[in-house]
Amino acid sequence: MATTEKIVRRCREAIEQVNELLTLARLKDEGPERHRAAATDLVTTVRELLEGFRGPAQAKDIDLRLEFKTKRPDRPGRAA
16 A cells, blocks of 8 residues: 555544544433434444454454453343
């Protein structure tokens, strides 16, 4: 990958991170009354997050793995 392509890619990644931080700041300023808790599939969320790091890890010859030691619940938000 050419140096300029790397620079452009990293700038885009930085912009995404800044946008995420701005979103978090807005959520904090709005207060908890505007938001409610919701059940989520933590395994899927973590897997998706990990996928964003897989390419950079492979580029550095890092074996990135995800292992869960507990049984996955049948439904998100419910204990098994």
